[in-house]
Structures are given as C-alpha cells and as structure tokens.
Amino acid sequence: MENNRTYHIIGAGIAGLFAAKLIKEKHPLSTVLIYEAAEKIGGRCGSFFDSEHNCMYDNATHVILNCNRQTKKLINSLLFKHTLCFWDFKKKTFISKLCCIKEIILAIFNTAKPNFSALLYVIRHLLHPYQLKAYFSTGDLSNLLCDPLLIYANDIKYGYVWQGVEINQNRITKLRFNKETITIDVGDMVISAIDSYHYNKIVGGYDFDYNAITNIFYRTSMALTFPQNKKMFGLKNALSQWIFSTPNYTAVTISNSPEKIDSRSIWQEICCIRNYNSAFEPYTRIQYFPYATIRQDKKNNAKRPTDAQTAYNNLLICGDWTMKNRPCCIETAIQSALRLLKYL
Template identity: 25%
Template structure:
C-alpha cells in the first residue's frame, strides 16, 4: 500500500558523479516533504536549492522557545511508530535516529475518564491478534465478535466512510476505533476515509514489523526532523533561500522556466527540475488548474508547566475527556485535541480549564489552580480526510515535464502524517532522479 510506481534505486546513482551533479533541482517548501525530497536528492549527488516562505524550516512540524513557559515546545505533539519505515529511513540518512525517545513497551496506553478504566493496545503483529482470544487482552467491554466485524474494513470500497463500514457505537468504537481514527485522520471518525484507515491498520498491525514501538522526539520536533536535515543538506552543498515565498511560476514549452518571488525571480534552466512541496492552498495559487483538497481540520494543543510531576516521561490516549492525548516529560504536560472545529470559538482560558481538568484526572492531581499554559491552534493542521476530499488528492506528476508535487496531501495512499509527507518527498525525489537519467540517456 502507498508504494511508489516510479521506483528507482537512488543508491545506484553515484554521489558526485559528474553527469548527475550538473543537474539542478529547485525544491519549494521546507516542510518535511520538501526536506525529505532534498535529502534524497543531495544523497544521490544532485545539486539542490530550497526556497522557503518562512524564516525557518519545518512547516507544520517545528519547535520554538516559549517565553511564558520558559522552555522549548512543539507546535503540536507528534507521535510516530517504529513501523513508519520512510520516516525511519529519513532519520537514518540524516543521522537523527538517536534523537528519538523509544517507548520500550510496544503498547499504547489508554484511560477512559468517564468510567475510570485503563488498558493498553498491544502493537505486536501476530501476538497482538492472537491475544484477542483472551478477554483480559481485549479493550474493556468488547467481545471477540466485535473484532471480527471489523473485517468489513478490508473489503470497504475506496469511496466509503468509516461509519459506513464499522459499527459506530459500543465499547470497541468508543475505546479503540474512534480515538484511533480521529488521531490518525484528524477528521470526524465516522466521516473519515475507510481506505486511509485500512492503510494504517495494514501497515501497523498486519504487514509491519513483529513489534511496533511508539516514538517521540527526545528534545523537540525541530531537533529530530528538521535541524539534522539542514545540517546534512548544508554538508552536501544545498543552497537555502528563507523568506522567499514563490508567488508565481512562469512556463515555457511545457516546462517551468522561472520562479517568481516578491522582489526577485530565479531562472529554471532547461534541464532543471522543480519539486513543489507546499500545502494544498499554496500549491493551488501556483497551479490554479490543479484540483486539490479544499477543506481543512484544526488541531489544538495545550502545553502546561506544572510545579513538579513525579511521573516518568510517557504518553496516554484519553477517552471521555476534551483532549485525546497527553504527553509529558519533566514538568511539562502537553495535550492534543484533533479535529477540533467545535472548540475553535472557545477562549484560550476556557480551553486551558478544560484541558487542565483532563490532566488533573489522569494524574489525580490536587493542584486546583491553573498552571502557566500555552494554547496553540493550528487551524489548517491537515486537510479533512473524508472520501470526497481524499479523491481530490493529486498524483505527484504534473502536466509540466519538469514539475513534481510533494506534501502530506498528495495521493500516497496514506493519511496526512509525517510518514505520508516524508514518503511523498522520497517518491518525488525518485521520480526526479529517474527523469534525470532518462534525459541523459543510458
């Protein structure tokens, strides 16, 4: 699932081989998709220039110093799994694997705040499925038959919503499918795409490694996914232009010929290639003819600085609260609410009170007053991943001979996640390299 049709082994292109170095690729957008494409390209010996509208790289996946909390925080909690193989390959190339904190237990812990029950979802392939035979290993309140009916997901047509395949009531829905779907697809679980959920279930519980471990950055998103990539790219002579927003593309003979910024322009030579790694709304401004997903879902994160927290670094999924996830390390507790449209009209204080209530209940805290906090609203965290919007995802190839698309919203067969964006960048890089080789002849 989600495999690239344009497979090309980048390792056979010798780094610094003259024929490849002569080619120049312009990567527009320095989010994870753009960085992933750029890293693969420089590794193959291609000259890369990166143009980023912001003053820093990372896009929707970044860290910054928060003066109110007095520490660095992430724009949002990001959880990845060791089965996310494109992410793991990317981190290996940029030598950032050891910046991840590995949760040694292959489980996702959950708590139901309404009924005060805790349980763990096993992330083990074979053992995990066999374990369902034992009531003590199932999600509390579920029967074996509930899991059997989930097989409907396997046969669901690509245009079906999850609510059309799975039963949207009962304990399995409330305590497993609903939290899984809203977290992975950032969309109302009943309305979200069954096809994308199937891809995740397939890669995590069926085709993936025997044991999947949850991973989070040790220090921050930028320290894991962004800064090591920038170092790697600089070491490979990539060229960066920050605060360069590409406003328009000029074309000539079916190829991109110029990138126009606000005050300057960059000529794209006849043999140059371009990778556009922007969000859908920004891509459509440059390619008005292209159909793109046009609905978005917010994610709200709340970060709280406690006086002290005597719990080892970890995370937990929440059912029956406002937040769906709690992550903590040292004395910082961070909460995530996905598909949070209904909360966007609340004030920061109202949100903080509700999220603090969840934190207090999870940790049985007695601290009544609200600690220092920061609320971050990412209004367009991902596109809305309903079947109707998923059908609008374009392929990475475009009508222009030297232009490819990348981003978490491109049709990778995966949800809009780090794995999806990194994989899309990798696919675009492979297509570019294949094209360079065709262009040069055998």
C-alpha cells in the same frame, strides 16, 4: 545517471528537506536550492523556543509510530518505548485498545470517517503488537529530524514566499517570490514541497477541505505523574484526546478540534486523572492549527494526486497531501519525497 542540474525545492518541511537528501545522494554534483517562506525550517514538524515559557516546544507534539519505518531511520529507534494505551475518563481506569478503535482512527486521520482504502493501509501497518510502540516528540523534532538534513542543501533562502510562476510550453520558466524572480534554466527542475493550502492558491487544482488540530502546552517545573506512570496515553469520554508528560511540560492534543478550547477545563481533566487538586492553571500555550491536515475523508482523498508529476514538465510535487490513501503524517511526507526518485 550523473547530472549537474539545479533543483529548486520550495518548502523546507520534512518532505522538502528529505527531497534534498535524496537528490544529493543520487546526484552529488547537482545544486540544491531551497526556498522557505518562514525564517526557519521544519514546517509543521519543527520546534521553536518559547521565550515566555523558557522552553523548547514542537510545533505540536508529534506521535511517531514504530511502523513508520522511514521516519524511524532518521531518529534513534531507542526512543520508541511507549505503548499506545487508553484511559477511560468516566471509568477512571485504563481500558483495552480494542475499545478505542474510533480514537485511534481519529488520531491517525484527523477525521472520524476516513475512506476505506486508507483505513486498510493503516490496519495493515498497525495491527501487530510490536507496531503499537510509539515515540512522542519532546521539543526535539527539529533537532532529531530536520536540522541533520540541512547539510544536503547548497543554499537555503529564508523568507522567500513563492507567489507565482511563468510558463512557456508546459515548462516553468520563472518562479516568482516576494523577494525576487528566479529564472529556471532548461534542464533544471522545480520541486514543490509546500502544503496543499498554499499550493492550491499558487498553482491551483487542489481545493481541499481541512480539519483543525489544537495543541495545548502546560509549562510545569517538573514532570507530572499519571496513573501507572504513563507518559503518553489517549483518552475516551473526555475533552482531551492525548496527554503527553515531559520533564518540562504536559501537552494535550485534540484532533478535528473546534476553534475555541477551554484550557482551564482541560487542565481540570488532567488534575482529575491525577487525582490531585490544583487551584492554579500553570503557564499555558494554546496552538490552534486551522489547516492542520486536509480532511482525509472519501471526498478529499479522491482529489489527491496519484503521482509526483504535474501538468508542467519540470515541476514535481511532494508533501503529506500528495499521497492518495495515506494518512497525513511525517512518514507519508517522507514517502512522498521517495516517490520523486524515479523522476530526478
């Protein structure tokens, strides 16, 4: 049914931006306002320009799998040309994927011990040879995924940090931001698309444990070549877990990582795989994300919500953490926005 409500979306990560698209497609006459704490959109899957390295980086290199159907619809499917493959650092050779199930699980769940239903979900989607094709981001996530969704917002307010709510009879009446307080009219909707860490601080009820991810960028003047000319591969028996080679840089990702990673040792691993001695480590940028994803084990998964509805009549939630049993990834964030549809 057509409506001319105002939808207040908080958070301009992929879940919030995709929610804006769904609302505008369903209700073209509605008003969609987005409030974002940062000065840019994209959240965990945006890109940024590093002026020191003179290079576009993604907020961590992202792998998108061929089975991520909704994400694939947003980006060019021709990009999915890499196959998941693994290099054994000790044996100095590529090895069968079947020997690397542990590594695949760690990459998808950012924990070595996900709960069983989550595992089944991924196995169902992944265990087809065709599905093992993947794309990895090359400084283009904002451009490919996020920026095209901006057209669906009537306005986006940057630097608006959501800090609290006022409630009357199970309804949010006011949203308190650092810059102003917004009154929510009767009939209008609020959609939280922020991460669980901040949601728990503001609204409460979701006190998760988190796992970190470290991403290291080595800025090089040309693409580094690796065995069999692979551009993307996982590693076994090494400190590095995934290596990605692009024309401007080589990136390394380490899931569930400790805070301190020695970029020099990782660089030496890269040199060793290439069988090439390089005395100098190139310009390096290390990104450590302490709250990269909720720890997707049995205990934390049990705490995840089962639906987009909340205790407040006019508040819905979306975001990767809101979908029980699903890995915290771009695809899940988009799916969580799709789950809003029946309430919009």
